[in-house]
Amino acid sequence: MRHIVHIVTKDLRQAWPYGAAALAVLIVNTANFARVLATRGTEQAAALGIQVPLDWLLAITWALYYGVVLLGDTIPGTRQHWISRPLRWQSLLAAKLLLLPIFALPVAAAHLVQLSLRGFPLADHAAPVIANAFWLVFAGLLPVATLASLCRNLQQLALWILALAAGILALQQWDAALPAALQGVVDDATVAAAILACAGILLWQYATRRTTPARIATVALALVIATLPHWPSSLWRNLTHTPNSPATLAVSPPIEWNGGGLRIPLQTGNLSPKFILKRDDLHVRLSTYLTATTDVKTIDPYEFERDGELNLDAPAGFFFRNAKDPMDIEITGEFIVFSAPIHQSVPTDGERFLPGIGRCQSWFDKLQIIECQSVLGAANRLEIVPVWKFVDHLNANKFTALASASAQSPLSLVPEFHPIGLLSGDMPAYWKKEDSSEIRLSTRKPIAHIKRSLQLRGVVLEDIPSFPKRQTPQKQEPAPLGGILNPPPPKPNSPIADHFIPHNAPAKAPQ
Amino acid sequence: MSNHVITTTNLGMRYGRHTVLNGLNLEVPKGSVYALVGSNGAGKTTTLQILMNLLRGHTGAATVLGVDSRKLTVNEYARIGYVSEGQEMPDAMTVAEFLAFWRPFYPTWDNAREQELLQLLRLPLDRKLKHLSRGMRMKAALISSLSYRPELIVLDEPFSGLDPLIRDEFIEGLLAHADESTILISSHDLAEIESFSSHVGLLEDGHMAFSEETTTLTNRFREIEVRAEIPALPPKLPSTWVRAETTAALVRFVETQWHPERTAQEIKEVFPTATDYQANAMPLRALFVALAKAARKAA
Numbered sequence: 001m002r003h004i005v006h007i008v009t010k011d012l013r014q015a016w017p018y019g020a021a022a023l024a025v026l027i028v029n030t031a032n033f034a035r036v037l038a039t040r041g042t043e044q045a046a047a048l049g050i051q052v053p054l055d056w057l058l059a060i061t062w063a064l065y066y067g068v069v070l071l072g073d074t075i076p077g078t079r080q081h082w083i084s085r086p087l088r089w090q091s092l093l094a095a096k097l098l099l100l101p102i103f104a105l106p107v108a109a110a111h112l113v114q115l116s117l118r119g120f121p122l123a124d125h126a127a128p129v130i131a132n133a134f135w136l137v138f139a140g141l142l143p144v145a146t147l148a149s150l151c152r153n154l155q156q157l158a159l160w161i162l163a164l165a166a167g168i169l170a171l172q173q174w175d176a177a178l179p180a181a182l183q184g185v186v187d188d189a190t191v192a193a194a195i196l197a198c199a200g201i202l203l204w205q206y207a208t209r210r211t212t213p214a215r216i217a218t219v220a221l222a223l224v225i226a227t228l229p230h231w232p233s234s235l236w237r238n239l240t241h242t243p244n245s246p247a248t249l250a251v252s253p254p255i256e257w258n259g260g261g262l263r264i265p266l267q268t269g270n271l272s273p274k275f276i277l278k279r280d281d282l283h284v285r286l287s288t289y290l291t292a293t294t295d296v297k298t299i300d301p302y303e304f305e306r307d308g309e310l311n312l313d314a315p316a317g318f319f320f321r322n323a324k325d326p327m328d329i330e331i332t333g334e335f336i337v338f339s340a341p342i343h344q345s346v347p348t349d350g351e352r353f354l355p356g357i358g359r360c361q362s363w364f365d366k367l368q369i370i371e372c373q374s375v376l377g378a379a380n381r382l383e384i385v386p387v388w389k390f391v392d393h394l395n396a397n398k399f400t401a402l403a404s405a406s407a408q409s410p411l412s413l414v415p416e417f418h419p420i421g422l423l424s425g426d427m428p429a430y431w432k433k434e435d436s437s438e439i440r441l442s443t444r445k446p447i448a449h450i451k452r453s454l455q456l457r458g459v460v461l462e463d464i465p466s467f468p469k470r471q472t473p474q475k476q477e478p479a480p481l482g483g484i485l486n487p488p489p490p491k492p493n494s495p496i497a498d499h500f501i502p503h504n505a506p507a508k509a510p511q
Numbered sequence: 512m513s514n515h516v517i518t519t520t521n522l523g524m525r526y527g528r529h530t531v532l533n534g535l536n537l538e539v540p541k542g543s544v545y546a547l548v549g550s551n552g553a554g555k556t557t558t559l560q561i562l563m564n565l566l567r568g569h570t571g572a573a574t575v576l577g578v579d580s581r582k583l584t585v586n587e588y589a590r591i592g593y594v595s596e597g598q599e600m601p602d603a604m605t606v607a608e609f610l611a612f613w614r615p616f617y618p619t620w621d622n623a624r625e626q627e628l629l630q631l632l633r634l635p636l637d638r639k640l641k642h643l644s645r646g647m648r649m650k651a652a653l654i655s656s657l658s659y660r661p662e663l664i665v666l667d668e669p670f671s672g673l674d675p676l677i678r679d680e681f682i683e684g685l686l687a688h689a690d691e692s693t694i695l696i697s698s699h700d701l702a703e704i705e706s707f708s709s710h711v712g713l714l715e716d717g718h719m720a721f722s723e724e725t726t727t728l729t730n731r732f733r734e735i736e737v738r739a740e741i742p743a744l745p746p747k748l749p750s751t752w753v754r755a756e757t758t759a760a761l762v763r764f765v766e767t768q769w770h771p772e773r774t775a776q777e778i779k780e781v782f783p784t785a786t787d788y789q790a791n792a793m794p795l796r797a798l799f800v801a802l803a804k805a806a807r808k809a810a
Contacts, residue, residue, distance in 0.1 A: 006612070014603045072603075078565040078566060080598075081600050081655075083565060084564075084565065086588040087585065
């Protein structure tokens with residue numbers, strides 16, 4: 001232990017300019033966060049504008065600091081001054097890893113400041129925030145440690161990081177076609193696999209200094225882990241073809257082209273009466289494939305409710321207006337069918353109590369958090385926290401905000417993220433000035449996923465007689481962000497109305 | 512433990528298809544100053560790196576301080592001082608920081624010896640290593656490797672590129688404080704080490720061409736000049752003669768097994784018209800060059 005501390009002291013002393021730079025960026029980052037909260041108008045916009053670059057700079061400076069420290073005692077090669085000395089590799093590695101909790105301390109302090117600025121009582125949240133800071137630093141810098149153990153200098157390290165990042169990003173462009181509900185589990189598995197791989201290579205490299213095999217293993221494992229989400233995709237596709245799979249509760253007839261638009265229908269006859277359709281994914285997917293011909297706002301849900309009654313036998317789906325001739329384009333749409341919303345109500349008197357988090361201060365009397373989706377089969381560990389600032393819509397008396405959410409499977413291998421660590425989350429939230437509703441949180445359990453892919457290449461599709469034609473589409477108000485929890489107001493006596501809590505409903509006890 | 516601090520048996524090493532060591536047998540007696548010599552690429556550095564467990568030989572075995580070189584632990588490293596050419600040093604450290612860093616790792620670190628070495632080698636303590644010349648960095652490495660009185664000092668081409676003054680200071684520092692140590696030093700230039708090496712081993716094509724005490728070696732080799740008018744060298748010469756050549760009335764060769772009577776007899780037999788001959792002692796450097804050239808010619 002004496003030697004470990006001795007090495008740590010040496011490292012901190014040798015790389016102090018880099019440490020000072022990293023600390024300075026952390027302080028600037030935190031100060032800018034305070035500025036975002038404390039200001040309005042252009043000053044706030046300016047602060048928000050540099051927040052993302054500051055976040056990147058923060059990550060780069062800490063990675064650089066750690067890289068410099070690690071490369072102070074390089075592993076590859078046979079001419080290092082320490083290599084034939086009475087220095088155990090275990091001590092050297094332990095000293096390098098001991099720097100991670102040391103690095104986490106200022107990060108935790110910065111998070112506590114941010115938490116405090118946001119109105120969270122520090123006494124309640126210090127422990128999870130500190131734990132989260134340790135976890136973030138560990139997860140963020142462990143790959144740096146692994147790559148540094150394969151490199152002889154900073155230039156090599158930078159090249160390795162860039163090359164691997166480019167490779168992983170390129171692989172991520174390959175659509176995994178994974179159901180959103182399963183994504184959390186796969187993300188967990190990916191993160192766990194990445195950490196295990198990093199730790200394994202790091203140990204191997206320090207113990208054996210066999211750099212070439214370690215480099216080959218690193219590239220191979222990076223490829224495997226980057227493509228990990230694609231494996232359950234195949235599994236999922238197989239599951240959807242199994243008759244007893246929950247996914248077969250819903251079926252999708254063929255896509256229909258009627259000359260004026262595309263219908264991507266969904267047969268809902270086998271579904272439970274309590275269901276809701278999510279169309280966000282469809283937005284994304286259609287806009288991805290048809291960016292040249294359409295705007296996402298022209299996709300409308302239709303026909304899942306007729307004449308004020310939920311018609312379970314009627315096909316539902318999405319109608320894609322103003323479509324150009326779909327020849328030679330590929331359309332891929334995804335429906336996610338959820339079970340009924342489970343609403344949770346929270347007090348609105350200034351402070352908010354959110355499940356799993358604690359108290360949350362809001363600047364507005366009313367805040368509606370939309371779109372809280374849990375991991376498949378694991379709805380009991382949902383965490384939601386509103387973050388950032390409300391921003392005026394330019395042309396409406398509405399506000400939007402960003403909220404962060406984290407949902408993990410109870411069996412997740414990855415330590416739980418505390419929401420404070422997800423400061424840059426991008427889950428949409430929505431608030432309307434005239435809306436007097438209380439904060440509502442809802443979790444929904446996905447019960448079915450249907451993915452359709454149809455290539456229209458020089459084929460004229462015939463109408464399907466049994467499928468009802470859509471009425472002339474009417475101009476609709478564009479859906480607000482996260483629109484699924486802002487459906488058109490349910491008509492009285494409609495079964496679906498039971499699944500949305502009235503605005504004046506009494507608050508329920510937090511869970 | 513045997514009387515040998517280092518032994519290798521049939522040590523083999525290759526890089527890809529290129530064989531660097533081919534059945535190397537080496538024995539370094541305790542208390543000796545063993546000079547491992549050979550031309551560039553002969554495998555000296557590879558040998559030392561295998562001994563220090565920085566590389567693993569493909570065949571054979573090596574023991575250092577009685578321990579298999581592949582199983583060297585911190586206990587053995589605490590008894591070994593290793594300095595190599597082009598050693599990567601912590602550039603951001605000053606000399607004082609560098610020595611202070613290593614001090615706690617060696618139970619036998621001798622502060623008095625460290626101070627003596629610092630004075631002897633005139634090394635500025637407050638200067639960062641990156642601001643030191645190559646020779647000064649080698650001195651710093653040497654001080655950090657001698658201050659704990661290692662039983663074995665392994666030096667890999669320590670004089671390469673050093674100016675004569677620094678080199679002499681380096682040798683002075685080495686010899687002044689290595690009296691109780693065994694020293695294994697590799698070099699491609701015997702002139703640097705012949706003054707203080709007690710044993711010499713010539714590494715050639717991955718194996719040991721010879722390995723013996725320096726005095727025996729220098730006694731064994733002579734450069735012979737024979738005055739004899741012969742049109743050409745006879746096709747068959749004694750096998751102990753190498754590098755034989757003739758110019759006008761002079762025949763010159765290297766006798767590798769010098770014995771006054773026997774060599775004189777052989778000269779008379781080969782060159783009956785010889786009128787005179789002279790046997791000159793050879794410096795190690797000349798000896799090494801002669802052998803290396805002979806080996807190349809034979810190859």
